[in-house]
Amino acid sequence: MLEQLKEACGVFAAQDFTNKPVFPYIYWGLRSQNHRGHQSHGFLTYDGTFHSQKGLDLVPKVKKEEIQKWLTELPGSVGLGHVRYSTSGGTDYESLVKSTQPIMEKRGEKQIAIAFNGNVVNTPDIIKEIQEETPNFRFNYDAELISRKLLRQTKDGDLASSVKRCMKEIEGAFSVAGMTEKGELFAFRDPQGIRPLCCGCSKNGTTCAVSSETVGLDINSFDFNFEVNPGELVVAKKDGFERKQLCPGERHALCAFEFAYFARPDSRLGNRYVYEVREEFGRNFAWEYPETTSKVDIIMSMPETGNDAAYGYHELTGIRWERASRRHRYVAERAFILLSDQRYNTIDRKINIVDHKLAGKNVAVVDDSIVRGDTTKVVVTKLRKMGAKKVYLFITFPRIIGPCFYGVDMATYRELIGSQHDAEEIAEIVGADAVNYQSVDGLVKATGLDKQNLCLGCITGKYPTPLAQKLADEMKERFENGYSEKGRIYESSVK
């Protein structure tokens, strides 16, 4: 997708039981997951006291001569890291700096640090509860709701009972990695398991790690051991992870969009490589759209998330997959310096399209999703100018008809072209000859998971948690009755 849809977040944590510094593992774990969050990054290590380094933007490159400085500033054999895109709180400079994770919270003797991926849906309820104890508490970002809740006294007074309370009382998506004041590393996942989280260890078993995606383990040459179960707490121990299933969860609901867009293709989700699922998405196009397929001369993809599906489509149909679009490899900016009359040239800053390959051809363009549709329109116009005879869009993620409450930047119906128009109308709006969406059933089958074990909220209107469903229904009614929407509704009554 060439639109700037923002991802959730990424976490990485590690503990070494031979007292080796873990900062290098965390650093690489985050670098491999920077696609999950661009706005800020943070490190937090522990060697008896906590040490932290935070910054805005991508995880920085560390020059050779700076390595020792980083190791000195972030000592310790246990630590956490985080890359963030904000789905809660303010997005001005000050708010972003303030809300950069990992965060630390203290209560009496107890101290806790966490990094989390997801989004809290029942924000006002949790704030109210916190304000009963701390009246001057003001909400900044949702990580602090989780950390405050973890620090509240429970009857048993242990970590497991605090985590269990979080799982029971917080609605939303939360994959959390954390540390106690004793340097104990733990991780847990909400009872639906909406965002991914996995564990692994070094080959000799002396270092344990937690990562949003398996690529964080791979880059450190760690073995992938298991995905944290929805509703499960894991604690790193000398001989591996101690696992406790605290909440059974009524249903699992891994975000289906992870397969189409967010996760790296070389990550494993639900025991399948994401790229294999995407290839299957492409094969589905051949089965679901035989008539359009019979007219296609060449297949091209919008790099990079369309590449694997384009390959699957090509493999099954034998139609040439022309690698006619390439991303500018070292151009990573998300805001381009443009003169005002170059507004539509942002596509050129991102990808280069080889025009003579398209001239006079019926082109199938494989992309992962359409959210707002404005960028798609620019791309189609460009392809036509380059001489494409017909432009058929093949979209691997089904039509997005509703907002996301679980950490993806799609907060309103208004901003979603698919909430107001069907595929035929969208084709007309963006100027394509056809828009062929992946079917929901085709998507589910390709993931290899049961429909009940996926979140399909934004493409079916059926959300896996009750408050999100209620909010979606209310928002839809208001939208259809012409009321304006106010962005993140789950924060709208926050004081």
Ligand code: SF4
């Ligand atoms: S609503 Fe859509 S984007 Fe959000 S978690 Fe569910 S499937 Fe993913």
